[in-house]
Amino acid sequence: MQSNAAMEYDYSIVKLFMWTTVIFGFVGMLIGVLIAAQLAYPELNYLLGEYGTFSRLRPLHTNVVVYGFTLSAVWASFYYSAQRVLKVSIAESKFLMILTKVHFYLYFVAAAALVVTLLMGITASKEYAQMEWPLDIVIVLIWVIWGVAMFGLIGIRREKSLYISMWYYIACFLGVAMLYLFNNMAVPTYFFSGGLGSIMHSVSMYAGTNDAMVQWWWGHNAVAFVFTVPIIAMIYYFLPKESGQAVYSYKLSLLSFWGLMCVYLWAGGHHLLWSTVPDWVQTMASIFSVILILPSWGSAINMLLTMKGEWNQLTENPLIKLMVLASTFYMLSTLEGPIQAVKSVNAIAHFTDWIPGHVHDGVLGWVGFMAFAAVMHMAPRVFKREIYSKSLLDAQFWVQTIGIVLYFASMWIAGITQGMMWRAVDEYGNLMYSFIDTVSVLHPYYVIRTLGGLLYFVGMVMFAYNFYKTATSGRKLETEPQFKSPMA
Amino acid sequence: MNLAEIQGYVYLVMTIVMVGVLYSYIVYLYRSEKKGEKDYEKYGNIALDDNIDSKPIEDMPEPKNEK
Amino acid sequence: MFHWLEKNPFLFAVVVFLVIAFAGIVTILPNFAQSAQPIKGLKPYTVLELAGKEVYKKDNCLSCHSQLIRPFKSETDRYGQYSLSGEYAYDRPFLWGSKRTGPDLHRVGNYRTTDWHENHMWDPKSVVPDSIMPAYKHHFTNIADIETAYAEAVVVKNVFNTPYGDEIAEGKDAYNKHFDATILPEAKKITANMKKADIKAMVEAGNIPEIVALIAYMNRLK
Structure with a gap:
């Protein structure tokens, strides 16, 4: 059966997730640009009545890009690369064929329900965990299905050793499962009050400071296990495959993996510095955040060194460009994060625009670029067509890079300006500025940020068009390309 | 000794154990390769040679047939 | 190995x-x-305040306002006494927020009045000319979901032992009784300090708009 000539990898599920990556990316980033503009021009809050204010749309933006765009890209990449590194096709098991489809459609329904409920203001109010309890249950179900599909594929594999990407996918699965369950523990009020009020409402099992600790244990580690771990899994597969170079040091990748696992979970408390959580938790979070630089840079340097001796590809292949810049942004944001986690820096940075600035270096530069590169690498192999336009991809790269630079530069300045103004005192020790002074001063930076976001969104539109054209009218390919993705 | 103190000691011991395990893993990785028992770098090729009919780097003990 | x-x-x-x-x-x-231990003298939220907290959550005020005063002089000068863990003992979920696009609200009840909030929610620029906060005019027309807030009080009393009296009990009858005896009078106390006639009329008719509940919650934050 090893030489079954008719056997092929099955990409039907990959295609579905690739389309949702593009759709959710478009929607999520469009909302992002709108809410960025609302801060600069508040009149834009009234476009959709009650449903169009910054406050309603902000969780929609974060949820659509995190759970729509990013998770779609992760799952597309997972179903694509897991088959390949395990050397087994989903089509070999009818059960898995059906299960993966259930995974997708259930996910799509849940995502749609999430959008509707958030617009209606039905929310549990915990950041990145806003879904109310009925949706939580559906999400747990989706996660279990993914786990079954993952371990099912592993169970029928031909390659005995699990490639490093698989390690990261497994960690993503376990980490999110554990954290999500604990953070979303809540009591639905309808059933415990004799049938009173809304059936959608629930009340958190934790109160006050405890709730904050559990929430940021999740909040920070959602960043770890959705924005970091599976994205590393992606780059460890796609960068070597696209460049034809094996990972620089496989041993280093194993070490960085365990380093990341040991350290990452400790750092969540850095979202709560100077708050009412115990001091030792804060200090520990600070220290571990700094230690976190080591495994993060271990992975990032490993990726960059994978290109050793082949740097010429950087000028020839826009996909390599995207992935190398993604690694670079990964290094930048994993250095920036620990700096912000130092208590004295945090005293200025916390609550300011420097924090969204930091998040966006990571998500626009690292997550976004990696998702674009992964989808574009898969497209020619999945659709058996050449990438529609290389020059469009190149243009996208530059437009988005400029967008990111405008974004984080303006937010750095805005954040530090505001943080310093809040604490500025005159010679008698009185506060120098009223709060509104520290808001008005940010206007130019909010405008620049909007412009940066808009450029990134324009790049997203170019990408969506390029993807659509590749899928429908790219030149047909006879054989599957081995390394470099063919592009016109 | 109160509960917090016990927790402190457990934490300390666990951390030392985990650091010890992590470092011995590093030593294990490099030593087993030096002694020629293992070749980790060959696993990097799993990603490069990944067609469905490619020969696996390491076969499963017994071939699994499709259902 | x-x-x-x-x-x-x-x-x-x-x-x-x-x-x-x-x-x-x-x-x-x-x-x-x-x-999880409350500080001495901390009272649980009244049902009207809980309903206000739901409005706060629904319109996600915490995306721009924190409820956490850090122990720095610049913050205590601006907002008052720094926050203590025990003050949050009845906050499910916690609403600290993570971004201050607008000022902290943990002790807003100490320095803002019902009247100020009424003007501010209707048109923020009328009290803070440079404000970038959107107006929340729908708070003046939407009816607050008091029943769900009451259900929450029942649950936190029964499941988490929050110290409510016997008036918080399961079932519709207990709710109706509490509504007439406590919730509505509390709302009327707030509307007495408001100027919009239609809001007063709504409350007289037994419908409490979101703005009244929200103001009850804001005034409670001290």
């Missing part, structure tokens, strides 16, 4: 799980019971 780890996906998963769970066990569990 570590060979099994790389070859057995199941054991591998177990080890990963143990490693990542360790941090949570150490940092979160030890202080759990202690952090």
Whole structure:
């Protein structure tokens, strides 16, 4: 059966997730640009009545890009690369064929329900965990299905050793499962009050400071296990495959993996510095955040060194460009994060625009670029067509890079300006500025940020068009390309 | 000794154990390769040679047939 | 020695799980019971205040406003006494927020009045000319979901032992009784300080708009 000539990898599920990556990316980033503009021009809050204010749309933006765009890209990449590194096709098991489809459609329904409920203001109010309890249950179900599909594929594999990407996918699965369950523990009020009020409402099992600790244990580690771990899994597969170079040091990748696992979970408390959580938790979070630089840079340097001796590809292949810049942004944001986690820096940075600035270096530069590169690498192999336009991809790269630079530069300045103004005192020790002074001063930076976001969104539109054209009218390919993705 | 103190000691011991395990893993990785028992770098090729009919780097003990 | 780890996906998963769970066990569990203790004299939220908290959550005020005063002079000068853990004992969920696009609100009840909030929610620029906050005019027309807030009070009383009196009990009858005896009079006390006639009329008719509940919650934050 090893030489079954008719056997092929099955990409039907990959295609579905690739389309949702593009759709959710478009929607999520469009909302992002709108809410960025609302801060600069508040009149834009009234476009959709009650449903169009910054406050309603902000969780929609974060949820659509995190759970729509990013998770779609992760799952597309997972179903694509897991088959390949395990050397087994989903089509070999009818059960898995059906299960993966259930995974997708259930996910799509849940995502749609999430959008509707958030617009209606039905929310549990915990950041990145806003879904109310009925949706939580559906999400747990989706996660279990993914786990079954993952371990099912592993169970029928031909390659005995699990490639490093698989390690990261497994960690993503376990980490999110554990954290999500604990953070979303809540009591639905309808059933415990004799049938009173809304059936959608629930009340958190934790109160006050405890709730904050559990929430940021999740909040920070959602960043770890959705924005970091599976994205590393992606780059460890796609960068070597696209460049034809094996990972620089496989041993280093194993070490960085365990380093990341040991350290990452400790750092969540850095979202709560100077708050009412115990001091030792804060200090520990600070220290571990700094230690976190080591495994993060271990992975990032490993990726960059994978290109050793082949740097010429950087000028020839826009996909390599995207992935190398993604690694670079990964290094930048994993250095920036620990700096912000130092208590004295945090005293200025916390609550300011420097924090969204930091998040966006990571998500626009690292997550976004990696998702674009992964989808574009898969497209020619999945659709058996050449990438529609290389020059469009190149243009996208530059437009988005400029967008990111405008974004984080303006937010750095805005954040530090505001943080310093809040604490500025005159010679008698009185506060120098009223709060509104520290808001008005940010206007130019909010405008620049909007412009940066808009450029990134324009790049997203170019990408969506390029993807659509590749899928429908790219030149047909006879054989599957081995390394470099063919592009016109 | 109160509960917090016990927790402190457990934490300390666990951390030392985990650091010890992590470092011995590093030593294990490099030593087993030096002694020629293992070749980790060959696993990097799993990603490069990944067609469905490619020969696996390491076969499963017994071939699994499709259902 | 570590060979099994790389070859057995199941054991591998177990080890990963143990490693990542360790941090949570150490940092979160030890202080759990202690952090949940209320400070002396802390009263649980009234049902109207809870309904206001739901409005606060629904319109996601916490995306721009924090409820956490840090122990710096610049913050205590601006907002008042720094926040204490025990003050949050009845906050489910916590509403600290993570971004101050607008000012902190943890003690807003000390320096803003019902009248100020009424003007501010209707048109923020009328009281703060440079404000970038949107107006929340729909708070003046939408009816607050008091029943759900009451259900929440019942649950936190029964499940989490929040010290409510006997008037908080399961079932529709208990709710109706509490509504007439306590919730509506509390709302009327707030509308007495408001100027919009239609809001007063709505409350007289037994419908409490979101703005009244929200103001009850804002005034409670001290």
